[in-house]
Amino acid sequence: MKKASILMIVGPLFLLGLYVFPLWNIMLGAPQYPDPLGINIHIDGIRDVNEFDIQNIDGLNHYIGMKTLPKPEEMWEFNTFPKVIGLMVFLGSLIGILAYLGKLSHKWFLGWFLLMSVLGVLGMYDFNAWMVDYGTNLDPNAIMKLANPDGTPMTYKPPLFGHTKMLNFDVTSLPATGAWFMFTGMMLTIGAFFLGHKHQRSNKLFT
Numbered sequence: 001m002k003k004a005s006i007l008m009i010v011g012p013l014f015l016l017g018l019y020v021f022p023l024w025n026i027m028l029g030a031p032q033y034p035d036p037l038g039i040n041i042h043i044d045g046i047r048d049v050n051e052f053d054i055q056n057i058d059g060l061n062h063y064i065g066m067k068t069l070p071k072p073e074e075m076w077e078f079n080t081f082p083k084v085i086g087l088m089v090f091l092g093s094l095i096g097i098l099a100y101l102g103k104l105s106h107k108w109f110l111g112w113f114l115l116m117s118v119l120g121v122l123g124m125y126d127f128n129a130w131m132v133d134y135g136t137n138l139d140p141n142a143i144m145k146l147a148n149p150d151g152t153p154m155t156y157k158p159p160l161f162g163h164t165k166m167l168n169f170d171v172t173s174l175p176a177t178g179a180w181f182m183f184t185g186m187m188l189t190i191g192a193f194f195l196g197h198k199h200q201r202s203n204k205l206f207t
Contacts, residue, residue, distance in 0.1 A: 136155040
């Protein structure tokens with residue numbers, strides 16, 4: 001159980017990578033941009049991949065009526081997410097320490113993992129909802145008003161995951177380094193649960 005507890009202590013600490021590295025990355029490539037434009041989405045704001053990328057993306061979006069990319073103070077998520085991640089790191093490591101001291105069972109490891117999974121799903125849902133609003137709630141007075149072949153207004157929602165074509169832009173949306181840190185930490189905690197479960201079964205066989 002000691003090894004499982006140590007793993008549970010270490011796993012949540014990987015989430016601290018979200019304070020340093022971006023959670024998600026969206027890139028836009030087109031013939032007129034030899035170097036693709038990109039944004040990195042952090043838990044506390046949106047930043048350029050290269051200098052002036054956000055400025056250039058906002059300039060392009062202005063023509064088709066899309067809103068400018070939000071500043072940290074314009075979205076409650078960028079204030080809330082760092083606090084939630086900090087709380088989950090503290091809670092997960094505390095569970096691991098208490099289990100190491102024999103105060104909690106390995107079942108608490110699974111509870112933390114499930115709670116973190118629910119929060120992750122809710123975060124992705126919120127992220128997707130923001131992109132839907134960003135790509136479909138267009139200014140009716142935009143310079144360019146483009147329509148689909150069936151006559152409906154064209155929307156510009158980036159994909160949540162993967163690649164799509166928007167006008168002459170190739171848009172790719174994928175998890176970034178911070179997401180892989182989070183994934184690794186969560187896998188360590190589920191590994192800690194199974195290790196603790198195996199230890200408990202072994203103890204029962206020999207008692």
